[in-house]
Amino acid sequence: MTPTLPPALIRSLNGEPGFDEARFSAVHASGEQVTAVRLNPLKSAHIFDTAAPVPWCAWGKYLARRPSFTADPLFHAGCYYVQEASSMFLEQVLKQAVNLNDDLRVLDLCAAPGGKSTHLSSLLSAESLLVSNEIIKSRVLTLADNMSKWGAVNTVVTNNDPEHFNRLGGYFDVIVADAPCSGSGMFRKDPHAISEWSEQAIQLCSQRQKRILADIYPALKENGILIYSTCSYSREENEQIADWLCDNFSMETVKINVDNAWGISETGSEKYGCHGYRFYPHRVQGEGFFITCLRKTGEAAAVGKDRGKQQKTPEVPPVIKEWLDDKQSLGIFPIGDEYGAIARCHENDLRFLQSKLYLKKSGVRMGKITGRDLVPDHELAVSLVTSKQVNKRALTYEQAISYLKKADVLPGSDSRLGWTLMCYQEFALGWAKVLPNRINNYYPKELRILKDF
Numbered sequence: 001m002t003p004t005l006p007p008a009l010i011r012s013l014n015g016e017p018g019f020d021e022a023r024f025s026a027v028h029a030s031g032e033q034v035t036a037v038r039l040n041p042l043k044s045a046h047i048f049d050t051a052a053p054v055p056w057c058a059w060g061k062y063l064a065r066r067p068s069f070t071a072d073p074l075f076h077a078g079c080y081y082v083q084e085a086s087s088m089f090l091e092q093v094l095k096q097a098v099n100l101n102d103d104l105r106v107l108d109l110c111a112a113p114g115g116k117s118t119h120l121s122s123l124l125s126a127e128s129l130l131v132s133n134e135i136i137k138s139r140v141l142t143l144a145d146n147m148s149k150w151g152a153v154n155t156v157v158t159n160n161d162p163e164h165f166n167r168l169g170g171y172f173d174v175i176v177a178d179a180p181c182s183g184s185g186m187f188r189k190d191p192h193a194i195s196e197w198s199e200q201a202i203q204l205c206s207q208r209q210k211r212i213l214a215d216i217y218p219a220l221k222e223n224g225i226l227i228y229s230t231c232s233y234s235r236e237e238n239e240q241i242a243d244w245l246c247d248n249f250s251m252e253t254v255k256i257n258v259d260n261a262w263g264i265s266e267t268g269s270e271k272y273g274c275h276g277y278r279f280y281p282h283r284v285q286g287e288g289f290f291i292t293c294l295r296k297t298g299e300a301a302a303v304g305k306d307r308g309k310q311q312k313t314p315e316v317p318p319v320i321k322e323w324l325d326d327k328q329s330l331g332i333f334p335i336g337d338e339y340g341a342i343a344r345c346h347e348n349d350l351r352f353l354q355s356k357l358y359l360k361k362s363g364v365r366m367g368k369i370t371g372r373d374l375v376p377d378h379e380l381a382v383s384l385v386t387s388k389q390v391n392k393r394a395l396t397y398e399q400a401i402s403y404l405k406k407a408d409v410l411p412g413s414d415s416r417l418g419w420t421l422m423c424y425q426e427f428a429l430g431w432a433k434v435l436p437n438r439i440n441n442y443y444p445k446e447l448r449i450l451k452d453f
């Protein structure tokens with residue numbers, strides 16, 4: 001059945017630059033679905049080579065049809081992320097608003113499940129630090145898993161309310177706030193969302209967006225960049241939020257250059273002329289999306305006092321270092337009775353963040369010492385810091401799926417004993433322990449494939 005779009009939404013959009021009621025309605029009625037993925041440059045698998053590129057994203061690809069991602073071991077290895085294409089425009093904003101060669105402190109405030117965070121991770125330098133935050137506890141686990149799979153070591157995942165970040169002072173060079181919204185941009189993908197939409201919901205979302213932004217403003221440095229986005233078409237959640245920011249804080253708009261061929265509609269906010277970028281599904285190959293970029297012109301509070309405080313380096317069992325590829329630039333730190341690794345250049349930041357926030361994941365969790373050995377964590381398997389000396393076993397497609405279902409994997413004649421990375425096309429899926437007559441599968445139970453294909 002053709003979904004009926006809310007007449008109040010259509011009325012509010014008539015006259016907006018780029019909006020065309022007939023084409024907008026037709027694209028929703030068509031039932032057409034756009035599938036896009038973003039490749040992981042840290043794990044460059046030869047996949048989707050012939051797929052059409054997403055024009056505004058170096059790693060974005062449109063797939064002609066939606067495959068079963070669950071049935072693809074490379075998806076589980078973190079070789080790509082399935083992401084709505086319009087959202088990938090974040091890349092253009094970041095590339096134009098900041099110097100990505102600088103060492104940046106970046107916060108992705110509303111980060112789960114991790115679309116923008118995995119993308120930011122691919123764009124930032126190794127010396128930059130990404131803090132991916134999600135307020136909802138049940139969603140932070142998925143975010144942490146997705147960030148682990150992506151493989152970068154320079155990431156911290158937090159589970160905090162936006163107001164907690166004002167404890168840091170003006171710490172961040174960039175804050176991305178992909179705010180919760182009324183979701184009209186997702187009507188084509190999820191027609192059920194239409195029944196949840198109302199003008200009252202827009203008002204509530206707008207109030208919540210203002211609260212979130214007011215809470216996070218102190219954590220931005222002077223001259224820092226705020227990137228605000230929603231998947232809503234409503235001015236109250238988009239351009240009017242930009243005006244509200246300029247009214248209440250010291251902020252100015254940042255213009256982003258856009259190729260006319262991309263079909264993106266540029267808008268201006270009523271009061272301050274803030275530049276906004278709208279994505280309509282009848283003009284772009286993607287869903288509804290809005291993004292704007294502002295610079296903080298006002299002074300920021302000093303960064304909190306604990307920053308950089310040197311503490312006694314904890315004693316680390318020497319066996320741990322044998323598991324790491326880069327012994328020089330990685331520091332090892334305790335996490336309860338386990339150990340983690342993070343770049344040495346981020347050790348002070350980690351201590352600082354630990355003293356202010358609830359950290360769900362920091363760098364790469366390496367595992368736990370039992371007896372004289374390390375029981376390696378799954379995060380270490382899918383990271384890129386594991387020593388090249390670690391045993392590896394190449395799995396066939398059937399073996400890989402069996403491993404990912406946490407079923408038995410049969411020992412091969414070539415198997416060396418001990419902890420082994422189970423790999424598919426060179427990409428690690430997780431750990432197994434090879435014993436003389438069997439292999440113990442250590443793939444995390446909560447991640448295992450439950451589906452039969």
Ligand SMILES: C[S@@+](CC[C@H](N)C(=O)[O-])C[C@H]1O[C@@H](n2cnc3c(N)ncnc32)[C@H](O)[C@@H]1O
Binds near residue numbers: 109113115
């Ligand atoms: C649009 S989604 C984020 C999607 C994510 N950025 C991505 O690209 O995968 C908005 C997120 O904001 C979170 N959220 C909800 N209420 C919030 C609040 N009051 N403060 C901060 N985040 C909130 C939601 O749990 C949700 O994960």
